[in-house]
């Protein structure tokens with residue numbers, strides 16, 4: 125069963141592609157420590173997470189009106205995870221953490237996510253809440269809520285969405301009434317809250333977006349609050365589970381409609397300043413979005429690995445030039461079309477993982493104060509969130525296809541991996557929202573500086589790509605065209621914003637493929653010195669596949685963008 | 701009391717083993733390696749003895765290639781106190797035979813004077829099941845193999861052994877050698893804080909020459925081959941047919 129991740133590939137990405145060793149040394153760690161941590165992550169994922177992934181999916185959490193029921197394996201896995209010290213890994217030593225590089229933490233997280241994403245969500249939500257508290261909490265708030273999160277005792281949630289306000293956060297209605305003692309009382313309904321109710325750990329720290337009455341309209345009037353499930357005196361806060369949502373995937377994670385303030389107001393404490401809540405939240409959201417891309421990637425990788433194993437074991441048919449019906453059937457991996465599918469799935473899944481880990485390495489470089497990295501992250505974050513969410517998901521679809529009819533049943537894990545991964549294009553900003561962030565904000569930011577920074581990085585790679593002249597020239601020419609088309613579009617952005625933004629998703633698709641081609645070229649280059657020649661050949665072949673079969677899709681996309689196509693924009697809503 | 705635990709770096713239990721094309725052995729290049737699972741159980745048991753106050757110090761020793769350091773670090777991260785690496789091979793494909801390993805361990809025992817040696821019952825790479833027994837013979841110490849329970853009572857180790865058809869409990873005088881079986885305990889994970897601490901624990905590097913032991917092989921591998929593939933089964937329609945087949949085709953009844 126394992127097929128969680130491929131440790132050889134992960135090591136290649138970390139050490140050969142991304143030179144994590146430099147980051148380790150700079151932060152006072154070394155390879156032996158990193159390897160040992162990843163080994164513990166792998167073992168835990170194999171022994172404690174993966175074995176109940178299918179059961180957690182089949183027996184989703186239930187609510188009897190008073191208690192939420194999870195299968196018992198959940199708590200056991202959580203205890204093992206906390207005892208191994210993972211909750212503290214990424215936090216600063218000053219806060220009681222271990223100060224490990226973000227890239228290493230993301231790689232370790234990859235094992236847990238790929239093994240059992242519906243469970244891994246609980247510790248990762250605690251981590252996200254902790255990160256926000258570490259960055260913006262007061263010392264007192266950190267002592268009260270961050271320390272127990274680092275110790276693995278408290279959990280967390282992010283309460284943004286409401287029934288009437290998902291993409292449109294400006295329209296949230298939850299309100300926070302200031303009190304004389306400096307605290308607030310919250311009233312309102314939140315929707316879709318992952319991990320919003322369960323009975324693990326000692327407390328759940330809800331981080332809630334709400335509006336203070338009298339503040340500015342829209343996003344400028346949103347503030348952020350800590351709303352603990354249990355108050356300091358141990359009494360229950362005024363937060364109530366209205367019901368659990370029944371989902372397609374991620375079924376191990378409770379997904380909650382939460383009511384705040386049914387009985388006089390939920391006690392909340394302001395984080396940062398009033399009316400600055402969304403900018404605080406979005407600061408954290410950038411890392412969360414890298415996390416979404418990474419989650420999508422590793423689910424795709426796991427599906428791909430299952431497909432490879434299946435294709436080696438399943439026999440069916442014979443070679444096309446073999447006319448002897450008495451000869452034994454061959455493993456389906458012998459069929460060119462099955463290898464085509466594997467190649468496609470691999471290019472999507474492994475490419476996505478490379479991209480997300482690269483983004484994680486940028487976060488480490490940003491923390492180390494390196495110039496220019498912020499621009500790179502700005503332009504890449506929407507791509508990192510969206511491309512894997514769409515294409516690593518396709519790798520899961522292909523994995524089902526390679527399993528034939530068996531892939532369509534619950535006896536094999538590939539259909540679950542697909543259902544789990546289907547969330548990723550929806551949450552943390554839908555794909556449409558990411559496209560608008562990219563074209564509406566990032567591309568025009570600072571006179572186009574982010575895109576220039578990206579182009580420069582790609583040029584650096586092209587300068588080292590002499591071993592692959594054809595691909596080097598293909599990507600070089602494409603990059604020039606992207607620059608020209610983008611400049612043409614940007615010139616019309618102000619005069620015709622509707623047509624400009626109507627093309628945002630196509631632009632995201634196009635830039636995603638360009639970035640992915642770059643990632644594959646980098647991998648092929650980095651793999652050249654690999655101790656296993658077969659490994660280098662596999663990476664090179666997958667790179668070639670991507671350049672030949674996938675990258676040409678950008679041609680027609682750039683044609684549409686160049687002409688600022690209006691087909692969809694001009695479509696009348698009555699025609700549907 | 702000091703406890704000595706030998707640990708071996710072996711092919712990971714999840715890796716699908718592939719025989720080298722020339723039949724000289726198993727392909728270990730670029731293959732994931734880990735601590736022999738039985739040795740993990742031995743390390744865990746030693747840590748539990750220390751936690752119970754029955755042991756003071758745990759010394760782990762590995763004999764093999766330089767990369768066995770990683771295996772020792774794992775043992776240190778689990779909770780062992782210090783490590784000795786005996787660098788006995790350069791090529792990952794070189795397997796040091798049980799007799800040479802036992803002689804080296806005997807020399808380490810002479811130096812360290814442990815009250816107890818806890819070893820895995822066998823290594824999962826070539827399943828020899830010999831090192832503990834040979835060490836016992838070389839030292840003239842008692843041995844208790846295949847342990848599924850271990851308790852220290854005064855100068856004795858009380859060991860429940862997994863034997864064919866059941867369990868046998870024996871009492872051996874210490875110093876003694878105990879080799880452990882699968883059901884003795886569930887080894888702990890190396891936790892992150894302990895991985896950090898392990899970095900600062902001492903790891904001493906030695907060579908077989910330091911102990912005056914010759915590790916050159918006494919056995920030669922004639923051939924290594926994959927186990928034969930299991931033939932497809934047949935469905936029988938009646939008990940009579942089954943009995944007939946067992947009698948006439950298989951010749952087993």
Ligand SMILES: Cc1cc2nc3c(=O)[nH]c(=O)nc-3n(C[C@H](O)[C@H](O)[C@H](O)COP(=O)(O)OP(=O)(O)OC[C@H]3O[C@@H](n4cnc5c(N)ncnc54)[C@H](O)[C@@H]3O)c2cc1C
Nearest residue numbers: 282283284285289290291316317318550551552553554556
């Ligand atoms: C399993 C799951 C877990 C979740 N966990 C959490 C959580 O922990 N905390 C939390 O706060 N939220 C959570 N969410 C909510 C999630 O973030 C929202 O579902 C998401 O933001 C989309 O909002 P919505 O569902 O209201 O869809 P809508 O906003 O109604 O979107 C519907 C469609 O319209 C499109 N659309 C909407 N507005 C625009 C626009 N202006 N321009 C173009 N297209 C537009 C979208 O792209 C989408 O395709 C979760 C959701 C799910 C399904």
Ligand SMILES: Cc1cc2nc3c(=O)[nH]c(=O)nc-3n(C[C@H](O)[C@H](O)[C@H](O)COP(=O)(O)OP(=O)(O)OC[C@H]3O[C@@H](n4cnc5c(N)ncnc54)[C@H](O)[C@@H]3O)c2cc1C
Nearest residue numbers: 438440441442456459460461462525526527528529530532
């Ligand atoms: C819900 C469901 C309902 C069904 N209902 C029926 C029914 O009512 N009656 C019935 O008879 N069957 C039925 N089937 C079976 C269905 O027709 C088979 O699943 C389908 O033909 C594929 O066969 P397989 O599952 O054995 O996959 P395989 O044939 O093992 O295929 C696995 C993969 O290998 C590829 N492959 C296989 N051979 C080759 C080759 N020579 N060259 C290239 N690629 C190859 C396939 O394209 C596929 O991607 C049903 C299946 C399902 C899932």
